[in-house]
Amino acid sequence: MASSLPPKRINRQDLYTNLEARVQYLHSFLDFSSSTYRPAFTTRVPNSPLTTPGDIEALISGAKYVRALVPAVVNIVYRKLLQYDVTARAFTTRNTSSDAIPDDQDHGHGHDHDHDHGAPLHEDSPQIVHRKLFLRAYLNKLCSDPSKLEFWEYLDKVGMMHVGLGRKHPLHIEYVHLGVCLGFIQDIMTEAILSHPRLHMHRKIALVKALNKVIWIQNDFMAKWHVREADEFGLLAADIVVDKEGYLHGRQILDDAETEESSDGTLRGTAGSSAGTPVRKGECPLSSGLPVASHRKSTSRDGNSEKKDSLVPELFQDEDGR
Numbered sequence: 001m002a003s004s005l006p007p008k009r010i011n012r013q014d015l016y017t018n019l020e021a022r023v024q025y026l027h028s029f030l031d032f033s034s035s036t037y038r039p040a041f042t043t044r045v046p047n048s049p050l051t052t053p054g055d056i057e058a059l060i061s062g063a064k065y066v067r068a069l070v071p072a073v074v075n076i077v078y079r080k081l082l083q084y085d086v087t088a089r090a091f092t093t094r095n096t097s098s099d100a101i102p103d104d105q106d107h108g109h110g111h112d113h114d115h116d117h118g119a120p121l122h123e124d125s126p127q128i129v130h131r132k133l134f135l136r137a138y139l140n141k142l143c144s145d146p147s148k149l150e151f152w153e154y155l156d157k158v159g160m161m162h163v164g165l166g167r168k169h170p171l172h173i174e175y176v177h178l179g180v181c182l183g184f185i186q187d188i189m190t191e192a193i194l195s196h197p198r199l200h201m202h203r204k205i206a207l208v209k210a211l212n213k214v215i216w217i218q219n220d221f222m223a224k225w226h227v228r229e230a231d232e233f234g235l236l237a238a239d240i241v242v243d244k245e246g247y248l249h250g251r252q253i254l255d256d257a258e259t260e261e262s263s264d265g266t267l268r269g270t271a272g273s274s275a276g277t278p279v280r281k282g283e284c285p286l287s288s289g290l291p292v293a294s295h296r297k298s299t300s301r302d303g304n305s306e307k308k309d310s311l312v313p314e315l316f317q318d319e320d321g322r
Contacts, residue, residue, distance in 0.1 A: 016230035023152045030213045055210035062207035063143035070139045095172040137254035159221035175226040186215045
């Protein structure tokens with residue numbers, strides 16, 4: 001039966017010039033919801049269905065399970081990125097479309113100045129260890145409080161930073177790589193959550209649905225900055241504020257986001273990372289006693305078995321927090 005409600009009016013210009021309006025539209029379309037409270041900045045379509053528990057509650061209550069996955073997810077993602085030259089070179093060129101080394105790196109600046117540009121990168125390369133810190137903090141951020149507009153502002157900034165804006169040292173990552181990386185992260189987390197040995201199925205479903213909606217909204221923010229479909233509204237790069245990475249409006253927004261190199265050649269977390277424990281170069285600072293990924297076998301077209309990274313259920317705590 002057709003709905004008797006009139007179509008909700010969406011101002012097209014607002015979708016491109018007003019982040020709050022875009023978030024409201026995405027929330028409404030995806031039924032991103034709360035069963036107990038409504039974010040102050042969000043409006044919902046009348047009589048639209050609510051999930052139980054709400055997406056916001058599912059993310060907040062499931063945060064400890066997702067955070068238990070993060071160290072292993074980070075390692076799997078960077079292992080995947082280093083398998084392809086087009087994505088691996090971005091860690092030295094800051095550009096997936098170019099092999100040219102930026103001038104600031106040629107003169108010993110940037111986080112990868114200790115790397116021999118002729119040598120292949122590996123998981124313990126200094127700049128890979130450094131980037132892992134940010135991915136770890138970012139994935140933890142996905143399970144913070146999405147009822148605040150600041151949460152979505154930071155996800156929008158992540159999209160902006162990958163098109164050469166908002167950074168002292170510009171970063172240019174083509175959309176195809178960003179989209180497939182988000183899909184890879186989504187696949188890993190979905191399998192791991194659904195494999196949890198003690199979570200009730202309704203909680204697994206609620207957490208997977210909520211996390212997938214957040215990832216798809218992040219994907220939209222990536223596309224927003226890459227796809228040129230609203231140039232008539234005059235969005236100017238000159239209006240972009242350059243923040244330190246992990247910061248929003250001049251304020252630190254990510255935990256574990258900042259590292260500094262000390263005089264003894266160690267990398268130290270300065271934003272709550274592992275209690276500031278020094279980590280030697282080449283040593284992954286994300287190890288937390290959790291098992292890294294196991295491997296499951298899959299069969300390729302030629303009939304040969306190949307290993308595929310998979311997270312094991314033992315990464316999780318049980319529902320009592322033990």
